[in-house]
Amino acid sequence: MNGHVTRSRAEQAEHVVRAVPDPEMPYITLGDLGVVSAVTVDADASSAQVTLLPTFLGCPATEVIRADVESALMAEGWDSVTVELRFDPPWTPDRITARGRAKLAEAGVAPTETGGPRSGGPGSGPVFVELGAPRSGVPCPNCGARETRLLSAFGPAPCQELRRCASCAEPFPAMKAAT
Amino acid sequence: MTHTETTHAEVRAHPGAAQHARPVEKPVEEYALRLGDDALVFSHRLTEWLTRAPDIEEEVALANIALDLLGQARFLFSAAGQSTAQDEDVLAFRRSDREYRNALLVELPNGDFAHTIVRLLFFSAYQCALYRALEHSADAGLAAFAGKALNEVRYHREYAAGWTVRLGDGTEESHDRAAAAVEELWPYTAELFAEDELVTALLSEGVAADPGALQAEWSEQVGAVLAQATLGVAPTAAWRPGGGRVGMHTEALSYLLAEMQSVYRAHPDAAW
Numbered sequence: 001m002n003g004h005v006t007r008s009r010a011e012q013a014e015h016v017v018r019a020v021p022d023p024e025m026p027y028i029t030l031g032d033l034g035v036v037s038a039v040t041v042d043a044d045a046s047s048a049q050v051t052l053l054p055t056f057l058g059c060p061a062t063e064v065i066r067a068d069v070e071s072a073l074m075a076e077g078w079d080s081v082t083v084e085l086r087f088d089p090p091w092t093p094d095r096i097t098a099r100g101r102a103k104l105a106e107a108g109v110a111p112t113e114t115g116g117p118r119s120g121g122p123g124s125g126p127v128f129v130e131l132g133a134p135r136s137g138v139p140c141p142n143c144g145a146r147e148t149r150l151l152s153a154f155g156p157a158p159c160q161e162l163r164r165c166a167s168c169a170e171p172f173p174a175m176k177a178a179t
Numbered sequence: 180m181t182h183t184e185t186t187h188a189e190v191r192a193h194p195g196a197a198q199h200a201r202p203v204e205k206p207v208e209e210y211a212l213r214l215g216d217d218a219l220v221f222s223h224r225l226t227e228w229l230t231r232a233p234d235i236e237e238e239v240a241l242a243n244i245a246l247d248l249l250g251q252a253r254f255l256f257s258a259a260g261q262s263t264a265q266d267e268d269v270l271a272f273r274r275s276d277r278e279y280r281n282a283l284l285v286e287l288p289n290g291d292f293a294h295t296i297v298r299l300l301f302f303s304a305y306q307c308a309l310y311r312a313l314e315h316s317a318d319a320g321l322a323a324f325a326g327k328a329l330n331e332v333r334y335h336r337e338y339a340a341g342w343t344v345r346l347g348d349g350t351e352e353s354h355d356r357a358a359a360a361v362e363e364l365w366p367y368t369a370e371l372f373a374e375d376e377l378v379t380a381l382l383s384e385g386v387a388a389d390p391g392a393l394q395a396e397w398s399e400q401v402g403a404v405l406a407q408a409t410l411g412v413a414p415t416a417a418w419r420p421g422g423g424r425v426g427m428h429t430e431a432l433s434y435l436l437a438e439m440q441s442v443y444r445a446h447p448d449a450a451w
Contacts, residue, residue, distance in 0.1 A: 057328060086323070087254075152236045152240055
């Protein structure tokens with residue numbers, strides 16, 4: 001066994017993990033969602049260790065993701081797979097790749113723009129109590145208009161919120177911002 | 180040996196009967212257990228709103244918040260059970276009411292929607308201050324967890340603050356209901372900021388959050404929301420119920436646990 005073979009097995013394992021689709025948003029892979037932190041393999045290349053960063057602590061998809069990653073690697077010939085969940089560094093929407101953002105928009109889910117918290121999100125300062133004001137920074141995935149309103153901070157998945165376009169009036173889910 | 184004792188011993192020795200949880204060992208584990216119990220018990224209360232919320236958005240919101248709190252409880256229980264090798268299920272389902280360490284605020288039975296909103300405002304503002312402080316905890320696991328959970332509870336606080344203003348500054352009926360909830364729940368908030376030997380010891384090690392600093396931040400934030408909601412200044416009643424951190428609870432917790440633990444206790448070794 002030489003170092004080169006082990007190295008390529010590690011890359012192969014990472015490729016398999018990154019290609020697993022998210023169970024709640026199957027149009028995006030775990031790699032593009034940014035939840036894959038590290039993939040390592042043992043020297044004999046028969047067992048793999050995967051570190052994932054869950055989007056939200058109570059996300060019910062986490063257990064499914066763990067099982068999907070295990071079975072994907074087992075199907076590719078790994079004998080034993082361990083999946084560890086870590087919060088450090090925390091997952092934020094900034095971890096979604098450019099391809100992931102395009103896939104989300106294509107599926108009607110507004111991706112969060114990169115570059116830190118967007119204006120008006122719940123921050124560390126005084127409690128934000130303004131209701132329903134239009135905010136820029138989350139363009140409508142249907143017509144592209146920039147002014148959209150928050151309908152509810154809680155959407156179809158823990159990592160999503162519900163918004164409505166001020167221009168075409170279409171409601172749509174959007175990825176939550178980091179705060 | 181009396182007949183009763185014999186029967187009790189036999190029941191305990193019965194194969195398959197669930198073993199009772201053992202006390203956690205380290206101070207930091209006891210601390211994590213308190214925070215985990217707060218999160219789990221309030222999660223359960225919020226879950227009771229399913230199929231009963233005023234509209235679908237609120238149903239989804241309350242369920243999402245409950246799910247976030249459940250996820251937080253799971254992590255905190257896994258931290259609490261580390262040195263005694265007890266997993267989250269053992270700590271959640273094999274402890275009696277006297278072994279739960281949650282504050283009384285989160286176990287009180289649900290009232291109307293305003294009651295839930297005001298309780299969520301009080302609790303989420305507390306969790307925001309708590310997790311922000313614990314981001315700098317000397318306990319690395321707790322610090323990483325707090326950084327992650329903070330993002331979630333900020334959304335809870337924003338939701339509760341928005342609804343508190345809407346109800347307080349709404350109709351006469353909604354204002355009166357919100358005001359009644361503030362008056363009922365306010366005395367219970369003192370327990371969240373109570374300092375005892377455990378907190379003092381962990382504070383000196385840089386592990387725990389400073390209750391005094393938490394209360395100052397909390398009062399400022401909650402006060403601002405109540406003012407905007409025309410709910411006035413906080414009540415000044417001297418009555419400050421407590422005891423949850425040492426297992427002295429209201430009977431409401433016993434009913435809650437009886438329901439929550441019933442399936443697990445009926446089928447202790449079940450798996451699927």
